[in-house]
Amino acid sequence: MARRPDLVVLYNAGRNVTAAKQLERVGIHTVLIDLNRLEDLGPATRTLGRLTGFEVVAESLATVLDSLAGRPPPVSTTSLAFVVWDNPPIIIGHGSYLDQLAAQAGARNVFSDVAAPSAQVSLETIVARDPQWIAVLSDSAAPPGFAKRREWRAVRAVRDGHFLLLPGSSFGRPGPRSGEAIQQLRALLAR
Amino acid sequence: MRWALLGIVAALALVLSVVLGPAAVPLGELLRSDIVWNLRAPRALLAFLVGGSLGVAGAGLQALVRNPLADPFLLGLSGGAGLGAVVAIGLHLSGPWALPIAAFIGALAALGLVYRLGLIGGASLDPRILLLGGVAIGAFAAAITTAIVSLADAAELRNAFLWLWGGLSGASWDSVLLVALYAPIPLAVLLAASRPLDLLALGEESAGYLGADVEAVKRRVYLAASLLTAAAVAVSGVIGFVGLVVPHIARLVWGHRHRSLLPAAFIGGGALLAFADTLARTVVAPRELPVGVVTALIGVPVFALLLRRWTIA
Amino acid sequence: MTPPPPPPPLLQLSDVRYRYPGAERDALTDVSLSVAARQFHAVLGPNGSGKTTLVRIALGALTPFVGQAAVDGRIASTWPRQELARLVGVVPQREDNLFPQRVRETVLLGRYPHLSLWGRERAEDHDAVDRALAACDAQHLADRWLWTLSGGEYQRVRVARALAQQPKLLVLDEPGMSLDLKHEMGLFELVLGLVETQGLGVLMITHDLNLAARFTDSLLLLDAGRPVASGVPGDVLTQQTVETVFSWPVAMQTVDGRPQMIPLRQPKESRP
Numbered sequence: 001m002a003r004r005p006d007l008v009v010l011y012n013a014g015r016n017v018t019a020a021k022q023l024e025r026v027g028i029h030t031v032l033i034d035l036n037r038l039e040d041l042g043p044a045t046r047t048l049g050r051l052t053g054f055e056v057v058a059e060s061l062a063t064v065l066d067s068l069a070g071r072p073p074p075v076s077t078t079s080l081a082f083v084v085w086d087n088p089p090i091i092i093g094h095g096s097y098l099d100q101l102a103a104q105a106g107a108r109n110v111f112s113d114v115a116a117p118s119a120q121v122s123l124e125t126i127v128a129r130d131p132q133w134i135a136v137l138s139d140s141a142a143p144p145g146f147a148k149r150r151e152w153r154a155v156r157a158v159r160d161g162h163f164l165l166l167p168g169s170s171f172g173r174p175g176p177r178s179g180e181a182i183q184q185l186r187a188l189l190a191r
Numbered sequence: 192m193r194w195a196l197l198g199i200v201a202a203l204a205l206v207l208s209v210v211l212g213p214a215a216v217p218l219g220e221l222l223r224s225d226i227v228w229n230l231r232a233p234r235a236l237l238a239f240l241v242g243g244s245l246g247v248a249g250a251g252l253q254a255l256v257r258n259p260l261a262d263p264f265l266l267g268l269s270g271g272a273g274l275g276a277v278v279a280i281g282l283h284l285s286g287p288w289a290l291p292i293a294a295f296i297g298a299l300a301a302l303g304l305v306y307r308l309g310l311i312g313g314a315s316l317d318p319r320i321l322l323l324g325g326v327a328i329g330a331f332a333a334a335i336t337t338a339i340v341s342l343a344d345a346a347e348l349r350n351a352f353l354w355l356w357g358g359l360s361g362a363s364w365d366s367v368l369l370v371a372l373y374a375p376i377p378l379a380v381l382l383a384a385s386r387p388l389d390l391l392a393l394g395e396e397s398a399g400y401l402g403a404d405v406e407a408v409k410r411r412v413y414l415a416a417s418l419l420t421a422a423a424v425a426v427s428g429v430i431g432f433v434g435l436v437v438p439h440i441a442r443l444v445w446g447h448r449h450r451s452l453l454p455a456a457f458i459g460g461g462a463l464l465a466f467a468d469t470l471a472r473t474v475v476a477p478r479e480l481p482v483g484v485v486t487a488l489i490g491v492p493v494f495a496l497l498l499r500r501w502t503i504a
Numbered sequence: 505m506t507p508p509p510p511p512p513p514l515l516q517l518s519d520v521r522y523r524y525p526g527a528e529r530d531a532l533t534d535v536s537l538s539v540a541a542r543q544f545h546a547v548l549g550p551n552g553s554g555k556t557t558l559v560r561i562a563l564g565a566l567t568p569f570v571g572q573a574a575v576d577g578r579i580a581s582t583w584p585r586q587e588l589a590r591l592v593g594v595v596p597q598r599e600d601n602l603f604p605q606r607v608r609e610t611v612l613l614g615r616y617p618h619l620s621l622w623g624r625e626r627a628e629d630h631d632a633v634d635r636a637l638a639a640c641d642a643q644h645l646a647d648r649w650l651w652t653l654s655g656g657e658y659q660r661v662r663v664a665r666a667l668a669q670q671p672k673l674l675v676l677d678e679p680g681m682s683l684d685l686k687h688e689m690g691l692f693e694l695v696l697g698l699v700e701t702q703g704l705g706v707l708m709i710t711h712d713l714n715l716a717a718r719f720t721d722s723l724l725l726l727d728a729g730r731p732v733a734s735g736v737p738g739d740v741l742t743q744q745t746v747e748t749v750f751s752w753p754v755a756m757q758t759v760d761g762r763p764q765m766i767p768l769r770q771p772k773e774s775r776p
C-alpha cells in the first residue's frame with residue numbers, strides 16, 4: 001500500500017477477495033481476475049486492456065487466446081495422467097487447465113472422469129488405467145523422486161521412464177504462453 | 192474362543208484388503224494379478240503392522256500415563272514428523288526415502304525433547320509431564336511447520352500436510368520389510384513389560400511395593416511406544432484413533448491383564464486399520480480418502496459408545 | 505556347639521536421620537525401631553511427624569543420611585524390588601486403581617513378585633489368593649467389582665493382596681483412615697489375628713491412639729520427626745506425654761489393661 005500503485009491485479013480466490021476489499025477501502029484500485037481455465041484467458045486480457053488503456057492491443061491478443069480455448073480438441077492418440085504429488089497420489093482431473101492442455105495436445109487424461117480439478121487416488125487405479133505417459137510439473141530434467149519407489153514401479157509408464165517433465169512457468173497456470181505450452185506438450189508426446 | 196474370533200476378523204480384514212479395491216480385479220485372476228501382488232498385498236500387510244503397532248503403543252501409553260484417553264499421537268511425534276517432512280521438501284532433498292527418513296528423524300527429535308522435559312523433576316520420569324510436554328512440543332512443532340509453509344512459495348510444501356494425513360499409499364514390499372524388521376523389538380519390550388504395566392495401574396508407589404522396577408519400566412515403555420509411533424508416522428503419516436480406541440475395545444473383552452491385552456490390541460489394531468484402508472480405497476472410487484479420516488469416522492462413534500458404557504457401568 | 509544366632513529382626517531402623525531435599529528441618533531425627541516376627545508394632549504421632557517418611561525409609565525407597573534401615577538383616581535400599589516384595593507386603597495409604605477390576609484379579613496382583621517374566625500363574629498362585637481372601641474373611645467378595653465394595657471391604661481386599669505375597673512382614677500406612685468404627689475395629693482384629701495365627705510381623709502407621717494401644721505389642725510415638733517414647737503402650741501413652749505431643753488436654757483410662765485417652769473439652773475462656 002505504501003507504493004501506491006495505480007492498479008493491483010489479484011488472482012480471484014480465497015483470501016485475495018478479502019484483500020481486494022481492504023485495498024479498495026484504502027482507495028487503491030483493485031481487480032480480481034479468474035484465471036483457471038483456457039476460457040478465462042480472453043476475458044482476463046480484455047479486462048486488463050480496458051483498465052490499462054491498451055484496449056486495441058488487448059483485443060487482438062484476446063482474440064488469439066479465445067481461439068485457443070474455442071478450438072475443438074484433436075483426436076487423442078495417446079493417454080496420460082498428471083501426477084501432482086506422489087504420497088498420497090494426487091492427480092489432475094477433468095476441467096482443470098492441465099486437463100485442457102492435454103486435450104488440445106491430443107492426449108487423453110485417463111482421469112478425465114474425475115470431476116474435481118485435483119483429487120487423491122489409489123496407486124492401483126493409476127496402474128489399472130495404464131496411462132502411456134506420466135506428466136509432472138518439474139523444472140529439472142531428472143525424473144521425479146518417486147520413479148525409484150518400488151510401489152510406483154507397478155505403473156508401466158514409470159517402469160518405462162515415460163515421463164513428461166513440464167516446467168512450472170508455462171504449465172502452472174493459464175497465461176499468454178499457453179499456446180506455446182500446447183506445442184511443447186505435443187512435441188514431447190511425439191518422442 | 193474369543194481369540195479364534197479375533198483371528199477370523201483379522202483374516203477377513205486381510206482378505207478383503209486384497210480382494211477389494213478401486214481397480215477391478217476379477218477373483219479368478221487374483222493370484223496372477225500384478226496389482227494384487229505388488230500393491231494390495233504389501234499394503235494390507237503394512238496396514239496390519241502399522242495398525243497393530245499403534246494399538247499396542249496406545250495400550251502401553253495409556254497404562255504408563257495412567258490415562259485412558261491417551262493416544263500415541265499425544266506424544267508430540269506427529270508434530271516433529273511434520274516438521275521433518277516440511278524441512279525435507281523445503282530443502283529439496285531427493286531420493287525415494289527422503290521424506291520418511293526426515294519424518295522419522297523429526298519424530299525422534301520431538302521424542303528426545305519430550306523425554307528431557309519428562310525428566311525435569313529429577314531422575315524420575317513424570318508421566319503427566321510426558322503428556323503435557325508431548326502436547327506442547329507437538330503444538331510448537333506444528334506452529335513452526337505452518338509458519339514455514341505459509342511463508343514459503345512452494346506449493347509442494349503444502350503437500351507435506353497431505354503426506355502427514357496421507358496414509359498407506361507408500362506401501363510396498365520394501366516398507367513392509369522395514370517395518371517387519373523394526374517393529375518386533377519395541378513390541379517385545381512392551382510385551383515383556385506386561386506384568387509391571389498391570390501393577391502400574393495401582394499407582395507408582397504400590398507398583399514398587401509389589402516388586403516392579405518402576406523407573407526402568409516407565410523409561411522402557413515410553414521409549415518403546417514412542418519408537419513404534421515414530422515408525423508408524425514415518426511410513427504412513429498420522430492415523431489417529433487406532434491407538435486410542437483399540438485398547439479400550441480390547442479391554443472390554445480381554446480385561447486389563449496386559450499379557451493378553453497387548454496381543455489382542457495388536458491383532459485388533461491391525462484388523463481395524465486394514466479394514467479402514469479398504470474402505471478408504473473403495474467408498475469414493477476412483478478417488479481415495481485419507482485413511483486417517485476413515486479411522487476418525489469409525490473411531491469417534493465407537494468411542495462415544497464406549498464412553499457411554501464406561502459411565503453407565 | 506554354639507547355638508545358632510537369633511534371626512535378625514524383620515525390620516530394623518537404627519538412629520535414622522533424613523531430610524527431604526530443600527526442606528528446612530529433618531523429617532526424621534534419631535529414630536530407631538525394631539519389628540520381629542509375631543510382633544504388632546505401631547507408629548503414632550500428629551500430622552507431619554514423619555510417619556510416612558519412616559515407611560519409605562524402612563522399605564528402601566529413601567536412603568537415610570545417618571543410620572540405616574535393614575530388612576531381614578540386609579540394608580533396605582540394596583534389596584532388589586521383586587525379592588523384597590516376596591518378604592514384605594505393603595498396604596500404602598492411597599491407592600488409585602485406574603481400571604475396573606474384580607477382587608480376585610486385584611488380589612492376584614499380589615502374586616506377581618513370585619512370578620517369572622514369561623511364566624503363567626500356577627495353581628499354587630491361585631491357592632495363595634484363595635488363602636489370602638479366606639484369612640481376610642473376604643472370600644465371598646472374590647467375584648465382585650472393586651467399585652462396588654464399601655470402604656471397609658476394599659481395605660480388607662488390599663490386605664488380602666498384601667497377604668497373597670506370602671510376606672513375613674506386613675506394613676500398613678494409616679489403614680483405618682476413612683473407615684467407620686465397625687470396619688476399623690474389624691481391621692485391627694484382622695491384623696492381630698494374622699500376627700497370632702500366621703506369625704507375621706506387622707508395622708502399622710496410625711493416628712488412632714486408642715486402637716493402637718488396645719491391639720499392639722509396642723509403640724513408637726513421634727513428634728516433628730523425633731522419637732518421644734517407645735515401648736509397651738502402658739509406658740508410652742501417659743497423660744503427660746500425650747498432652748505434650750498432641751497439644752490437647754486428655755484424661756487417661758484403662759480398658760482391657762491398656763491405656764485409653766479421652767480428649768477433654770476446653771472451657772470457653774481458655775479456648776484458642
